[in-house]
Amino acid sequence: MTTLPPLREVIARHGLSASKALGQNFLFDEQLLDRIAAIPGSLDGKDVLEVGPGPGGLTRALLRAGANVTAIEMDRRCLPALAELAEAFPGKLKVIEGDALKIDPKTLFAGEYHILSNLPYNVGTALFTGWLSGEAWPPQWASLTLMFQEEVARRIVAEPDTSAYGRLAVLAQWRSKAKLAMKVHRSAFTPPPKVMSAIVHVVPREAPEGVSxxxxxxxxxxxxxxxxxxxxxxxxxxxxxxxxxxxxxxxxxxxxxxxxxxxxxxxxxxxxxx
Structure with a gap:
């Protein structure tokens, strides 16, 4: 297995710090990142989209799991660190500089793919609803494994007659299965956000017929x-x-x-x- 320098060392060497404006919070715990990468099941040889990889913490875990990763990153400061990661895993990581809100994942993959991401807090819900929308179903993605603020995650999996239940729950659940896969304590991040986080795992199911x-x-x-x-x-x-x-x-x-x-x-x- 490829030996990589500690993430903290990489971040220090490149002078990186999490950008509040970009909704960044970095994860360093390799065991936690490996657990996140394992949520969808085996990714060996499978295509994965990651949004906002930052310095590449989750990216490393995905690559260790054998995935072919396409990562979209708009923070140019992180690109050199990701380039080093691409060199360490030849042919397994493609990095695209750009805004994920403006990129259609269907243009990036010929077949089925998974989406795993520690989503930037400021665009997470917009990206999620975009991936769930569209008349064509089932989608090209096979699963979504996404980190949100815990409050947002609970809104996605909420049941009727609860305060969290709303449009997001209906959108997520009417033709897919959504579950709360893991809670992540705020102390796991650098810098620690003010709120707790949680990971939601979503898989598509057959869409009800005759519904727009x-x-x-x-x-x-x-x-x-x-x-x-x-x-x-x-x-x-x-x-x-x-x-x-x-x-x-x-x-x-x-x-x-x-x-x-x-x-x-x-x-x-x-x-x-x-």
């Missing part, structure tokens, strides 16, 4: 946009929604957080057909 993603988004946006109000009020701006509730036997006096993912999907399906 765009329609579901409109329904959840209306319902949760005024979550304290009854559905008869919050959904009155969505054409046909109140009629759909009546046809489906869903009480319009309920509030958004009481509806299951399946109920939201049934409303969207009715509106998609309309």
């Amino acid at each position: 993603m765009r329609v579901l988004e409109r329904v959840t946006e209306g319902a949760f946009g005024q979550r304290r109000k009854m559905l008869r009020q919050s959904l009155k701006g969505v054409p046909g929604a109140l009629d759909a509730l009546e046809a489906l036997g869903i009480d319009a006096q309920r509030r958004a957080e009481t509806l299951s993912v399946a109920e939201f999907v049934s409303v969207a399906k009715a509106l998609t057909k309309a």
